[in-house]
Amino acid sequence: MRITVLAGGVGASRFLRGLQAAAPDAEITVVGNTGDDITLHGLRVCPDLDTVMYTLGGGINESQGWGRTGETFSIRDELAAYAAGPDWFTLGDRDFATHIVRTQLLNDGHPLSAVTEVLCQRWQPGVRLLPMSDDQIETHVLIDEGDGRRYVHFQEWWVRMHAAVPAQTIVAAGAGEARPAPGVLEAIADADVVLFPPSNPVVSVGTILAVPGIREAVAAKTTVAVSPIIGGAPVRGMADACLTAIGVETSAVAVGAHYGAGLINGWLVDDQDKEAATDPALAGIEVRVLPLYMRDLAATAEIARAALDLAAELSS
């Protein structure tokens, strides 16, 4: 079976572990969000790709969900001593090594997809990990801290400001002219099922869908999505702040309807949101109700299995 997954970072990585457990023989392609990518200290950082790679490759800091296990922070301390660059985005030494290798390969002219393949040769994540695009796309957020409106990089809003300043607009800068990375459209077209993990529907899945051609390719397939909203709140992170910015309510129903019957065919919601099953806003989408907290690998595999079962049912 061929499965293609549109993935953000932490939530997607946990879901992918469950998916690997539920479908050990499947060929899984992960199309990773690169809208969160940022150049820090002259090095290119791809938080979502790395979180998938580290998680599935066994290098993740498990309790934190991102970053490396056994991490040291000498460089962070040194950069602070030099008063060099932003201090609100902490990178560990082990993580820095990944960005050093990536940046050198990029500067040598290799596209991000090729660089990601090189990095994955070490990590062996057990999936094919593709960036959504080799073209630079960066999510920027329009804010007003009281001294006029300005755009900031998504990471500055998310990490430095903890998304506490309301986002007036969220844009995927560069997406309009970007092309999907080599293999992305084929991986979607050739998939038996396309899955959306419980990733941020705006700045993760939404950004991937903003790359011209990807939305249409997904719409042509049997697609099942897992709600990242349970009981009116994001399971993790501050997706509510992103949803508010695009005028979507933070509810399982509203996010399912935002994706829409033209894009997704199946929608998994948590027991807390069982009324979604009969909500007219989700007409045309098959809704399944089940426990959606990814408490452990077994629970996560159950969710993945339900998504695959629903996809099989919808395809038959």
Add this chain to the structure above:
Amino acid sequence: MRITVLAGGVGASRFLRGLQAAAPDAEITVVGNTGDDITLHGLRVCPDLDTVMYTLGGGINESQGWGRTGETFSIRDELAAYAAGPDWFTLGDRDFATHIVRTQLLNDGHPLSAVTEVLCQRWQPGVRLLPMSDDQIETHVLIDEGDGRRYVHFQEWWVRMHAAVPAQTIVAAGAGEARPAPGVLEAIADADVVLFPPSNPVVSVGTILAVPGIREAVAAKTTVAVSPIIGGAPVRGMADACLTAIGVETSAVAVGAHYGAGLINGWLVDDQDKEAATDPALAGIEVRVLPLYMRDLAATAEIARAALDLAAELSS
């Protein structure tokens, strides 16, 4: 008093500490060798400048003489896991931070002299540290390992091969078209005395002198040099391999004569080399015999004091 010092790495840094102790009120300008500089993992590494900066700024690994104290090696281990780049030049995490800051500033368009000034704002070495040039000069070594002659970067010959393969030629690639960094010629012209520490006469002091204009500027001044050769052997490092490559014997007399009376006025040699005082090869150079091992700060300050005393005598 104004003192200008042409400096390599470890030996020069130790001498400079002694000089600061011997002449606490002097304005010291250090013209640092950049011929050892190398780009590793996409980052610009300046070993000699950093050794001076770390030593005088209190960050050096004292027992080793180079690199940072309290160092960690996460990045080295990670790069090995990625099989990325040369593994024969070990950089610690703290040291990497310096190269990250330097590379970002260079890539932003700042010349090395300005970048060095920024780095020294943190380290406060108590001297003005200038690279010999803002233009890229790299020492390359012609070798033959039995499969034909080829040039390798000085660091590959020095660090990877431990200079065990004979050097057929040593060239300062780029020196011919280089210009001294801003302030270098002025610092030499305005100095009351120019000193050569016991640095490598070929790939440290020799490379600095290869930058057009510097040799002539030094020749016009009262210059006192400290022999890096004691009893027919280098005190530290493999200067003998470099001297052999340029056809100079590894002796205090031969190195003094290699600098020559047209360049230096005074020459400090160790007690073991007292016969140099009357060697006709050193005609025109005032030779002083004294203990030259830099065993501790007090002994090193004595050497620096002897150099300054000789310079005062020669200038009067």
